[in-house]
Amino acid sequence: MEKKIIEKYRPLFYPQSVAVVGASMVPTKWGFGITHNIIQGKYPGALYPINLRAPEIMGRKAYRSIIEAPGSIDLAMIVVPPNQVLGAIKDCQTKKVGAVVIITAGFSEVGEKEAQLQRDVVEQIRKTPGMPVIGPNCQGIMSTESKLYAQIIFAQPPTGDISIVSQSGNVGASVINWGGANNIGFDKFVSSGNEAITTTEDLIEYYGADPATRVILSYVEGLKDARRFLDVARNVSPRKPIVMLKGGLTPAGAGAVSSHTASMAGQAKIFEGACRQVGVSLAYDLDEFFSTAAAFLGQPMPAGNRVAVITIGGGWGVLAADAASREGLEIVPLRQKTLESLNSFLESRWSHNNPVDFAASEGQNLIGRAIEVLCQDSDIDGIIQLGIGYGGRIREMRKNPSFLLADNPALMDLIIERVEKNDRQVADSILELKNKYSKPIVSASDAVVGSGVKGNVTLEHLSRNNHFVQQTPFRAARVYAHLFRYASYLRGIGAIPSGR
Amino acid sequence: MEILEQALKKGQKHLSEYDSKRLLAAYGIPVTVEKLAANVDEAVKFSREIGYPVVLKGCSDKLTHKTEKGVIRVGLKNDDEVREAYNAIFAVEPMDGVLVQEMVKGARELVVGLVRDAQFGPCVMFGLGGIYTEVLKDVTFRVAPLEERDAYEMMSEIKASKLLDEFRGMKAVDRGVLAKALVAMGKIGLDNDAVNEIDVNPLIIRADGKPVAVDALVVVGGK
Numbered sequence: 001m002e003k004k005i006i007e008k009y010r011p012l013f014y015p016q017s018v019a020v021v022g023a024s025m026v027p028t029k030w031g032f033g034i035t036h037n038i039i040q041g042k043y044p045g046a047l048y049p050i051n052l053r054a055p056e057i058m059g060r061k062a063y064r065s066i067i068e069a070p071g072s073i074d075l076a077m078i079v080v081p082p083n084q085v086l087g088a089i090k091d092c093q094t095k096k097v098g099a100v101v102i103i104t105a106g107f108s109e110v111g112e113k114e115a116q117l118q119r120d121v122v123e124q125i126r127k128t129p130g131m132p133v134i135g136p137n138c139q140g141i142m143s144t145e146s147k148l149y150a151q152i153i154f155a156q157p158p159t160g161d162i163s164i165v166s167q168s169g170n171v172g173a174s175v176i177n178w179g180g181a182n183n184i185g186f187d188k189f190v191s192s193g194n195e196a197i198t199t200t201e202d203l204i205e206y207y208g209a210d211p212a213t214r215v216i217l218s219y220v221e222g223l224k225d226a227r228r229f230l231d232v233a234r235n236v237s238p239r240k241p242i243v244m245l246k247g248g249l250t251p252a253g254a255g256a257v258s259s260h261t262a263s264m265a266g267q268a269k270i271f272e273g274a275c276r277q278v279g280v281s282l283a284y285d286l287d288e289f290f291s292t293a294a295a296f297l298g299q300p301m302p303a304g305n306r307v308a309v310i311t312i313g314g315g316w317g318v319l320a321a322d323a324a325s326r327e328g329l330e331i332v333p334l335r336q337k338t339l340e341s342l343n344s345f346l347e348s349r350w351s352h353n354n355p356v357d358f359a360a361s362e363g364q365n366l367i368g369r370a371i372e373v374l375c376q377d378s379d380i381d382g383i384i385q386l387g388i389g390y391g392g393r394i395r396e397m398r399k400n401p402s403f404l405l406a407d408n409p410a411l412m413d414l415i416i417e418r419v420e421k422n423d424r425q426v427a428d429s430i431l432e433l434k435n436k437y438s439k440p441i442v443s444a445s446d447a448v449v450g451s452g453v454k455g456n457v458t459l460e461h462l463s464r465n466n467h468f469v470q471q472t473p474f475r476a477a478r479v480y481a482h483l484f485r486y487a488s489y490l491r492g493i494g495a496i497p498s499g500r
Numbered sequence: 501m502e503i504l505e506q507a508l509k510k511g512q513k514h515l516s517e518y519d520s521k522r523l524l525a526a527y528g529i530p531v532t533v534e535k536l537a538a539n540v541d542e543a544v545k546f547s548r549e550i551g552y553p554v555v556l557k558g559c560s561d562k563l564t565h566k567t568e569k570g571v572i573r574v575g576l577k578n579d580d581e582v583r584e585a586y587n588a589i590f591a592v593e594p595m596d597g598v599l600v601q602e603m604v605k606g607a608r609e610l611v612v613g614l615v616r617d618a619q620f621g622p623c624v625m626f627g628l629g630g631i632y633t634e635v636l637k638d639v640t641f642r643v644a645p646l647e648e649r650d651a652y653e654m655m656s657e658i659k660a661s662k663l664l665d666e667f668r669g670m671k672a673v674d675r676g677v678l679a680k681a682l683v684a685m686g687k688i689g690l691d692n693d694a695v696n697e698i699d700v701n702p703l704i705i706r707a708d709g710k711p712v713a714v715d716a717l718v719v720v721g722g723k
Contacts, residue, residue, distance in 0.1 A: 226619035230643060270617050273641035276657075277650055492649055 002209040009206050011098025012132045013143040013188055015074030016045045018150065019066050019097070021088045022079035022104075023049030023057045030103055031079040033152050034140060035060075038077075041149030041156060048073065066091045074098045077140070077150055082106040082114070085136065086121055093128050100125075102135035103152065108194055109137050122196050132202075138193025139169035142176075144186060145212060151191070160185020161214035161466075162293050165203040167192055168247065171219045171286070178290045181452035183463035184297070187212045201229040208236030215296045216240055217289065221247040230278050237279035238495040241296040241486055244280050245289040246271060279489040281482045288478055291470055295479040298466030299440040301487035301496065304381035306332045307480060308374045309355035310367065312387030316446065316473050317355035320384050323477035329484070331355070332379050341373045365422065368429025375437035382440040382483075384476045388427060388469060389447035391420030392456025423458040431465050440483055443469045444476040501526065504694045507561065507720050516561045518599055520716035524700070527684040530677065531713045534601040543586040544579045546600040553577050553603045556585045560595040564717070569593070574603060604714050608663045608670065609702035611639065612681065612713070614689045616696055622689025624682055626651075628660040629702040644686030651679035664705070671709035678711050694720050 018038065024031030035049055039058055048069040049057035056062050063069045066076060066088075076097045078088045085104050092100055108115035118136065125133050134141060140151030144159040152169070157179040166172035169191045179186055188210070190203055200220055207213045216236070223229045233242055248254040249268040275282045281296075283289040307329045311317035321331050334342075334354050342356065346366065351357035356370060367385070374380050394416050397403055405412045434441050443462070448471050453459040459469050470476045490496045503519050503526075515523065521531040533550055536559060537543035547554045558571030566572050571592050573585035586598050611629030616622055620643045627639030640657045642650045655664055655675060664673045681703075688695060697719040704714050 223619060226617075227621060227643075230620070267617065269639065270615075270620060270623050270641045270643070273623070273654075274620055274643050276653065277642050492653075 005206050005209045008130060009099070009132055009210075011074035012101075012134070012141065013148075014146050015098070015148065017048065017071065017073050018043065018045060018075045018077065018148070019048040019050050019069055019073045020077045020079060021050040021066055021091075022081075022084075023051050023054075023062065024079075025054060025057055029079075030152060033154075034077055034079055034103060034150060037140075037152070037154040038148070038150050040154055041147055043147050043149070045074075045146070045148075046071070066095050066097070069095070072096065072098075075150075076100045078102045078104060078135075080104060082117060082136075086117075086124055089121060089124050093124075093131075097131070099132045100134070101138065101141055101150065102133065102193070102196075103138060103140060104135070105137040107136045107196070118194065118196055125197055133197035134190055135193035136196060139172065139191035141191070142186070142189035144188070151189075155180065158183055158185035160187060161212070161297060162186050162217055163188040163207045163210065163213040163215075164217040164219075165190045165192055165200050165207070166217075166219040167195070167200065167221050168219055171245070171247075174286055175217060175219075175290055178286075181454055182290075182294070182468060183453050183460045184290075184294045184466075184468055195224055199224045201225055201232045204229070204236060204242060205232045208232070208240060214240060215293050216242045217244075217293050218242060219245045219247065219289070226274070230274060233275075233278040233280050238490060238493060241293075242280045243283060243289060243293045243296065243482075244275060245283045245286070276485075276489075279486065279493070281486055283482075287471075287475065291468065291475050291479050292482045294466075294468035295440075295442060295470075295483060296486070298434075298468065299442065299483055300434060300438040301490065302382040302440050302480070302484050303487070305329045305481075305484050306379060306381045307384055308332065308334070308377070308380045308382075309384045309386065310358075310370055310374065311355055311385075312358050312367070313446070314351075314357050314359065316386045316444070317351075317357045320386060320444075320473035320477060321355050323474040324384065324480070327477045327481035329477060329480060335377060335379055338373055338377045342370060345369060365425045365429060367426045368433070371429065371433055371441065375433055375439050375441075380439070382442070382480060384473070384480060385430065385441050385443045386445065386473060386476070387447075388430075388443055388445045388462075389423060389456050389459040391416060391423040391458055392451075393447050394419055395457075396451070396455065420457055424461065427458050427462050427467075431462070431467060434467070440480065442476045442480050442483075443467065444471065444473050445469050501692060504692055504720060508694055512561045513719065513721060514561050514564070515718040515720060516559050516563070516596060517557065517566075517716060518559050518596070519561070520698075520718040521713065523688065523695075523718055524684075524698075524713055524716055527688050529681045529684050529700075529713060530711060531716070532601050532604055534599055536597045537586070537600050538597045540583050540586045543598055543600055544582050547576065547579070547582045550600060550602050554582065555601040555603050556582065556589055557599040557601060558589045558592060558595045559597055559599040563593070563595055571595075601714075604704050604706060604712055606670075606704035606706045608667065608673075608705040610663075610705065610711070611699070611701040612685060612703050613700060614644075614685050614695065614698040615641075616689065617643075622686060624654075624686045624689075626654045626682055627658050628663070633701060642682075642686070644689050646683045646686040648679045648683060651682035654682060655679075670705070670707045673705045673711055674709045681711065696721055 022031040023035045049062040051062045107118035155176045207216045309320045349359045491498045535546040555574045609630035613625040622644040638659045666672045699717045700713045
């Protein structure tokens with residue numbers, strides 16, 4: 001069964017040849033953008049622009065119809081005007097194209113007359129059942145392993161293990177931009193548009209079977225077949241986390257939805273209950289959407305909700321404790337043995353409590369040592385760790401020519417080197433301890449606020465190791481709660497053993 | 501189900517409270533001990549059988565807003581009170597008969613329901629009941645078919661979940677019975693296309709922890 005799905009979507013995500021039907025040299029046309037972006041993304045396979053008049057487009061030989069293109073075509077991107085789409089589909093079917101992406105807009109999302117046009121196209125497509133068709137009214141797809149960046153808006157995020165299906169182009173773009181800024185990579189991306197043939201449920205099912213995907217992100221406004229979605233999710237979520245963001249959960253949002261993708265919104269509480277029922281993690285804003293997926297990539301499943309907060313700065317510690325309580329996590333008091341252990345190497349002004357507040361203590365990887373002590377405490381299921389990556393900030397500050405030590409670059413280098421070395425030690429301790437004790441350590445840092453991970457050596461290193469540093473203590477607590485709920489779901493259905 | 505077939509034949513939009521409860525009982529959902537009296541003598545006879553105190557309610561598929569119409573009398577302690585109540589109720593408007601019901605004591609009121617969501621199909625609702633239901637909206641949903649695991653999660657999810665534990669000297673609710681009731685609710689929706697909606701409010705938790713449906717309304721008609 002899984003082999004069949006993999007094979008069905010192979011021409012979509014691993015095409016050896018791509019045709020752009022409606023390719024254009026006119027920069028304002030989408031036929032230009034798509035062709036340009038595929039080339040800019042360095043797609044290594046055969047690329048055939050299909051255009052009635054031009055003999056060549058962007059250095060590639062063009063053909064008057066897809067039928068005239070040489071050899072077989074795995075994937076066709078259709079960018080012609082709405083009234084030409086039906087003809088283009090017929091040509092694709094004659095050519096026995098493996099998969100189609102219809103970028104063209106102006107179908108059921110506009111009105112009834114246009115919906116009829118879409119129905120005609122669907123009827124024609126159904127003559128070759130089993131061919132994946134994305135759209136219409138979509139922004140394109142991305143398959144990083146194939147170096148295929150076939151989207152209207154060019155983006156080339158790092159490669160990684162998260163795959164996305166989004167019913168909105170700009171939500172999808174947001175996720176990709178965020179990935180780029182934070183060094184968290186993606187494997188596959190589909191802007192699914194009107195989902196006239198291939199739906200969100202279909203793609204989640206595929207991502208579930210796809211060995212290259214470890215975490216699934218889905219933005220929906222309406223589900224074509226909600227019961228099928230539940231069946232698919234129930235099947236997939238025990239193996240891979242599904243993080244969902246739903247647009248149209250409020251009446252106002254729902255009003256905006258029905259003019260966008262022409263499908264129904266559904267009631268919020270029912271949707272929330274349904275997600276919990278099948279182990280889908282539901283996010284409520286874009287930030288939570290990305291952060292949760294990133295956390296699932298690199299965190300062990302927590303055995304419980306008893307959390308220790310460890311922080312360099314007091315304020316963040318307080319906020320984390322509040323946020324954790326609100327999320328249903330327990331800020332447990334520290335055992336005598338743990339207190340004694342921490343006392344033995346932390347400076348006397350530390351908080352002697354949970355949150356463990358260092359009060360700016362200095363020393364060789366104190367954070368790492370303290371985290372290990374907390375991990376060894378069997379009353380503690382997971383850690384929220386606050387404050388890391390400061391070397392990167394100093395490096396940024398240094399770029400300012402009026403910085404005090406600007407005239408002493410050697411000294412500056414020394415300071416930065418020392419801070420980054422300590423940073424790196426802490427970072428590597430966190431990575432090591434997460435695995436050694438199989439307990440989640442969710443990090444957040446003021447060093448990330450406002451700037452993301454890019455340019456910060458330590459934080460980029462952590463991102464590359466699937467340890468994403470969150471931007472606020474609230475986000476850290478929220479993400480931990482998602483980890484805990486998912487772990488509880490897995491235990492509830494017997495997918496992982498209960499208790500430790 | 502015969503109750504439903506009859507109702508559809510007659511073109512009814514709802515089942516009466518009595519028929520609604522018979523449908524629930526057929527699926528194992530605990531309901532109040534009750535009988536439908538066709539005349540005042542039967543009302544007295546049934547009251548004695550059930551045991552005082554009793555509740556009398558006007559009963560008909562068309563009779564909604566029972567409280568507002570004054571067709572409910574509670575705490576009837578003897579034959580005379582029952583006779584008087586029966587006559588007063590029956591005079592209000594045409595009805596099938598008068599429901600003679602055990603009087604259930606219990607401060608904890610829950611709501612259990614079934615809705616047909618346009619996307620997900622039959623869904624079970626559970627939450628805080630009584631007069632605050634519409635105001636507080638402390639309810640949660642699952643899509644049928646439910647597993648018992650889903651039912652237990654619903655119980656923990658509502659804000660008023662502490663009511664289900666030992667509470668102010670009252671015993672904790674029998675969660676096993678409650679879970680089976682929630683699962684059964686979902687089954688009713690899956691088995692019977694004719695059932696559009698079910699509202700059980702209140703489902704009272706007795707002091708001994710046993711849950712019982714005290715009022716029920718089944719909306720019928722199919723698509």
